[in-house]
Amino acid sequence: MVVLVACETLLLVLLVVLVVGLLRSHAEILRRLGPPREDGDEEFQQDPGLPGQLRQGPSLPSPRQRAGGREGHDVVGTTLAGDAVKLGLGKDAPPTLLAFLSSGCSVCQRFWDDLRSGRRPPELAPGIRFLAVTKDPSEESPARLGELAGAEIPVVMSSAAWLDYGAPAAPYFVYLEAGDVYGEGSASSWRQIASLLRDAIDDQAFVRGGERRTREVDRVLASAGIEAGHPSLYPAGKGEQE
């Protein structure tokens, strides 16, 4: 009986030692692996079966410009009839949507079809001037573009405009207001373009709202005799110049 109890005790001690050893080795493995990554599994990103965009890494594309963005450029080129044309995009220019299209891209085809049908897409507000911009006649066929555009679509052939606006590929859309770029990006449907326009207009309204609030605060302060530099505007009670 004593021998049996001794054997069981010994077996129990061995089991405890074995479990402690396993736990320690597991903890060491976890320590060497480090904390879990938020950007996903490295093996997943290196899978050769995945599209290149997914394999490149975790960073997501962000809009290049938001409200109050870069200055636009006038568009100078030729029409499909060979006439010279310059579209001024200065401070007094109406809201304008430039559509960088080509005759060869399959996604552009639906835009050409929609526009050629003569129906202005409902997403494109009447006050917005629309212009299709293609590359120069040395890179595009005016005859083929004539078939695609019909008589309804204003087209300017200008490779210079593609460079000026950094259009990476067709289709690419740039929305301008008062001579500034307020939104740009690639789109495959009018719905996406509508979203681009809506974001740009909302962003601008947001900025204008801030300016309006600032003017209102200035007006109220001025009516109370508090102008810029007034001592009460500073916690220490000192004027701006001090």
Added chain:
Amino acid sequence: MRLAAYGIALDLPRGWDGRIYRRPGASPTLHAANFSLPANDADFGSTATARMPPGGIFLALKEYQAGPRLHPGLGLYASDSIPLPLSRRYFHPRALQVGRPGQSGFQHFFTAAPRRPFCLYAVLNTAHVPLGFEPFGTLPGAQDQVGHLSRVLSTLTIASGQ
């Protein structure tokens, strides 16, 4: 930025619209303005000038074809150049193709070398712009309009052939 077609070339400042076109069977016409031009218009810009903002400048340069009743270098077309710099005195409401309040026009016929007869037609909208209100950032004050137009026209070149 230089606009050029059919042997006519002109430098236009930033923000200006311009077009040099030719209707089937006709000679070229140039339109330029410091505001947005309509996609389609008559040769003397009756649509564009109808929507001219205060401070607006519009110019049309229309070429004619010589024939039995139009002799380049003679009569109405005897002048061989545009009288630059233009003077404010050249502009008058009676010179408008379509009379509109606040607008003044200027017409000048000339022959560019060697046998290209043209008519230059310019319109200014000199309507009063209230002080402190500038709705069109690139538009000049009334006294500057003629100077702007003269500077633009000074860059005009016309080749002997189309």
